[in-house]
Amino acid sequence: MFKLAGLSLAALTLSAAAHADVDLKLGSTERVTRLFAYPNNCSVICFRDWTLEQTVTHYLSQSVQRDGYPDAKVLVKTDNDQLYAEITGVPKGYEKPLAALLDAGDLAYTGASKLNADGKWAFNWYLFLPLGMALENRKSVELLHFPPDYSLTQAQDYLRSNTTDRWADLLTDNGIPADQTPAYQTIIDIAPIAAPANAGKDLEGTYDYFKDYQTTMVKQVSQNASGTVLPMVAFGAPVRNWIKQQYGPTVSVLGLATISPSAGVKVPVLGSNHPSYIWYVADPESYTGDDAQAKADAAGLKVMGQDLSAACWQAGMGSKPGSDPKTLLNSCTQTWQVTQKVKTCELFYTSIRHSTAVQAAATCATPPIKAQLQQLKAPLPESAVPAPHI
Incomplete structure (x- = not known):
């Protein structure tokens, strides 16, 4: 040369x-x-x-x-x-x-x-x-x-x-x-x-x-x-x-x-x-009853798991073109809705509820929230008012 x-x-x-x-x-x-x-x-x-x-x-x-x-x-x-x-x-x-x-x-x-x-x-x-x-x-x-x-x-x-x-x-x-x-x-x-x-x-x-x-x-x-x-x-x-x-x-x-x-x-x-959907479903005012806050938390956690899974798929497909879409999606949902569900919970409380990392970890370790984390793939709770047009 x-x-x-x-x-x-x-x-x-x-x-x-x-x-x-x-x-x-x-x-x-x-x-x-x-x-x-x-x-x-x-x-x-x-x-x-x-x-x-x-x-x-x-x-x-x-x-x-x-x-x-x-x-x-x-x-x-x-x-x-x-x-x-x-x-x-x-x-x-x-x-x-x-x-x-x-x-x-x-x-x-x-x-x-x-x-x-x-x-x-x-x-x-x-x-x-x-x-x-x-x-x-x-x-x-x-x-x-x-x-x-x-x-x-x-x-x-x-x-x-x-x-x-x-x-x-x-x-x-x-x-x-x-x-x-x-x-x-x-x-x-x-x-x-x-x-x-x-x-x-x-x-x-x-x-x-x-x-x-x-x-x-x-x-x-x-x-x-x-x-x-x-x-x-x-x-x-x-x-x-x-x-x-x-x-x-x-x-x-x-x-x-x-x-x-x-x-x-x-x-x-x-x-x-x-x-932006998570800010709606995680708002206690979207629900009725004494358990409105619990419903809002449960819905927010489910949407957080879905959103993290979607972003995981997007990141993986974008960084490694040619990856199998279905295989990657299965891996992503397994990660954020099963394997790392506690991390999903902590990210919800820090980013949506504006808790500190220490507060989020403590909340996610409580029995009611741990029980909700077993239901990340369950349907969302029914809200009191129609979902926004987004």
């Missing part, structure tokens, strides 16, 4: 590939303004008084960081009413998934425009695409309902919400380093609408308007840059129902299915509770 200054030609070639410059024409000012929900957070006074170029730079910088390119640089500029992005320190071809996301965003905008023309758009909704997530080094996909409005208006971060934060914690409980969880959380919301967190029921009639966007996104992210099929988790009843409507199979909580977003591609999908 030819050497130059102590480096092999292969090493130099690899280094050059790892630090290629990519350029992408984002489109007209009008297009970029609507696809990046610009301005993100202005109402006379802007929470962050950013230009359009600064806003785009912000989201693209999030993506390169989450893809594992900490030294990458993003430059966004406008020329003759057209915006261009130049990204250095990323591999050649890095712009392709970004271009695909924006093209899908055009479909979302068309759907939202039709929704508004039909008088079904609410005054406090925002079109919000899944910006700022990993574009290349994706490990798994999360199918969710809609992003909460504060992720856009306050955080300007699609992965900043109580829902995504809780699930990231569950992934770390299953061995994924905290700084790597964004690679597992490529999100597709069936309603690309940032809305108040309690707006789930109001969004029921919107899904069909975004069918082209939804199916295009699922097709695009079902494989990573190297062609590896990515596992998907379907969170919450609306999303699980959408899977059945769009692709055919019924997906229950901790139920497995296979969908085919494009010819020859078979994607494993696991049904899960919505990450």
Whole structure:
């Protein structure tokens, strides 16, 4: 092998590939303004008084960081009413998934425009695409309902919400380093609408308007840059129902299915509770009777076991592509609902009840709770009011 200054030609070639410059024409000012929900957070006074170029730079910088390119640089500029992005320190071809996301965003905008023309758009909704997530080094996909409005208006971060934060914690409980969880959380919301967190029921009639966007996104992210099929988790009843409507199979909580977003591609999908569901079922006010607290604890423990099992499957399938989905799921449920049920209990009390580790350990050692832990796979107690639309 030819050497130059102590480096092999292969090493130099690899280094050059790892630090290629990519350029992408984002489109007209009008297009970029609507696809990046610009301005993100202005109402006379802007929470962050950013230009359009600064806003785009912000989201693209999030993506390169989450893809594992900490030294990458993003430059966004406008020329003759057209915006261009130049990204250095990323591999050649890095712009392709970004271009695909924006093209899908055009479909979302068309759907939202039709929704508004039909008088079904609410005054406090925002079109919000899944910006700022990993574009290349994706490990798994999360199918969710809609992003909460504060992720856009306050955080300007699609992965900043109580829902995504809780699930990231569950992934770390299953061995994924905290700084790597964004690679597992490529999100597709069936309603690309940032809305108040309690707006789930109001969004029921919107899904069909975004069918082209939804199916295009699922097709695009079902494989990573190297062609590896990515596992998907379907969170919450609306999303699980959408899977059945769009692709055919019924997906229950901790139920497995296979969908085919494009010819020859078979994607494993696991049904899960919505990450926020536990806060509802574990709320004593959701139950009646003197034993409301006990019912809430029992339900919370069961959902915690289910959620940890789902995150375990997601972590395992994402870190070891090609694993057998059913075998892994059996292993995960055995771990969190049988072998490590005490750990499941302690995580419930520290993360949901906000107990200290010592308090949680003491609570989980009491006879009533130990008895409940023998029933982790039993049906949930019936609540006094209907479950939220999540």
